[in-house]
Amino acid sequence: MRIVHVLAGEHGNRCGVLDYTxxxxxxxxxxxxxxxxxxxxxxxxxxxxxxxxxxxxxxxxVQYPSLQMGKGPWWVLLxxxxxxxxxxxxxxxxxxxxxxxxxxxxxxxxxxxxxxSAEERRAFLSWYPFASKACTVxxxxxxxxxxxxxxxxxxxxxVYFGQIGENKGLELVIEAVASLRAQGSKIPVxxxxxxxxxxxxxxxLVEENAIKYAIDLRLNLSSAEVSQELxxxxxxxxxxxxxxxxxxxxxxxxxxxxxxxxxxxxxxTPDWLRAATxxxxxxxxxxxxxxxxxxxxxxxxxxxxxxxxxxxPAIAKRHLGIYENLAPRRRSRQAVGVYRSE
Numbered sequence: 001m002r003i004v005h006v007l008a009g010e011h012g013n014r015c016g017v018l019d020y021t022x023x024x025x026x027x028x029x030x031x032x033x034x035x036x037x038x039x040x041x042x043x044x045x046x047x048x049x050x051x052x053x054x055x056x057x058x059x060x061x062v063q064y065p066s067l068q069m070g071k072g073p074w075w076v077l078l079x080x081x082x083x084x085x086x087x088x089x090x091x092x093x094x095x096x097x098x099x100x101x102x103x104x105x106x107x108x109x110x111x112x113x114x115x116x117s118a119e120e121r122r123a124f125l126s127w128y129p130f131a132s133k134a135c136t137v138x139x140x141x142x143x144x145x146x147x148x149x150x151x152x153x154x155x156x157x158x159v160y161f162g163q164i165g166e167n168k169g170l171e172l173v174i175e176a177v178a179s180l181r182a183q184g185s186k187i188p189v190x191x192x193x194x195x196x197x198x199x200x201x202x203x204x205l206v207e208e209n210a211i212k213y214a215i216d217l218r219l220n221l222s223s224a225e226v227s228q229e230l231x232x233x234x235x236x237x238x239x240x241x242x243x244x245x246x247x248x249x250x251x252x253x254x255x256x257x258x259x260x261x262x263x264x265x266x267x268x269t270p271d272w273l274r275a276a277t278x279x280x281x282x283x284x285x286x287x288x289x290x291x292x293x294x295x296x297x298x299x300x301x302x303x304x305x306x307x308x309x310x311x312x313p314a315i316a317k318r319h320l321g322i323y324e325n326l327a328p329r330r331r332s333r334q335a336v337g338v339y340r341s342e
Contacts, residue, residue, distance in 0.1 A: 001033075003036070005036070006037070006062050007021055007039065008039070027312035030313060043069050049077075059084045062078055062087045089103070107131040112325075113136070114137070121135050139309060147227035158190075168202075234290075236254040237283075242268065244266075246273070251263065255277070262278050276299060276306060277298065
């Protein structure tokens with residue numbers, strides 16, 4: 001049984017969905033599975049037909065959306081062109097109305113549709129309730145492997161980790177840093193991440209305040225370099241506007257590296273994250289936690305159990321169960337594990 005993961009992009013793209021796919025393929029390889037990922041330059045009708053023809057007879061798993069995906073809806077035709085298709089929809093809730101409408105053929109034809117959280121699944125089913133039997137939830141894993149051993153006794157150092165762009169709560173993080181500096185704190189602060197749109201006003205705001213408040217900008221790092229940064233951090237302030245959920249890979253990476261996560265809880269926050277992270281009503285409360293003598297109390301057992309379910313081998317096993325239900329029973333799995341770009 002060969003599994004072909006398909007997404008739009010190029011090697012070298014700083015794309016969370018591409019990183020996710022690479023990690024999933026590697027984990028499936030660890031289970032002696034014949035798995036590969038294929039990059040298309042853009043989802044055009046021609047590329048969609050080519051993928052369906054080239055990989056006829058294989059399980060085709062579409063990862064959507066991703067960089068360079070284009071505006072066309074052609075990717076949804078794979079469910080019609082291939083009898084064994086799976087689809088992972090990343091962050092369906094924030095799709096535009098047009099992009100949500102694109103998903104109708106997928107809702108009708110995809111044999112399995114995967115979401116990263118129960119909330120994402122509910123959002124999809126509010127549009128396409130008839131697809132409930134095909135929809136399942138598999139949480140995302142940590143896209144930043146632990147390359148550097150987290151330090152047990154760490155000096156105070158606050159970080160923000162994530163994309164540098166709109167609607168990430170960066171204004172609140174800057175307010176928290178301003179509060180630290182207003183109280184005379186010289187605790188080091190670093191912003192770790194990648195710039196989404198260089199022309200965004202938020203990027204200019206971050207650069208301006210980095211000078212004003214002595215914020216170390218650590219941008220566009222490799223995963224090993226990010227791991228090193230997180231291993232030295234004590235607190236991360238991640239004020240997600242819609243609350244922390246399972247889909248927040250940046251938060252998962254911080255927790256995996258032993259960083260105390262200060263964030264926002266909402267109705268969508270699962271119980272394990274509610275117990276493993278600290279809710280802050282605003283920037284002043286976050287600054288208070290960073291300066292406090294003791295670290296915020298969390299439920300260590302909930303943290304350990306939650307992270308265990310989100311290890312890549314566990315995630316790969318969940319996917320493998322889906323693939324085996326899609327593929328003919330007579331085929332056996334071989335340990336090939338190929339990475340390829342077409």
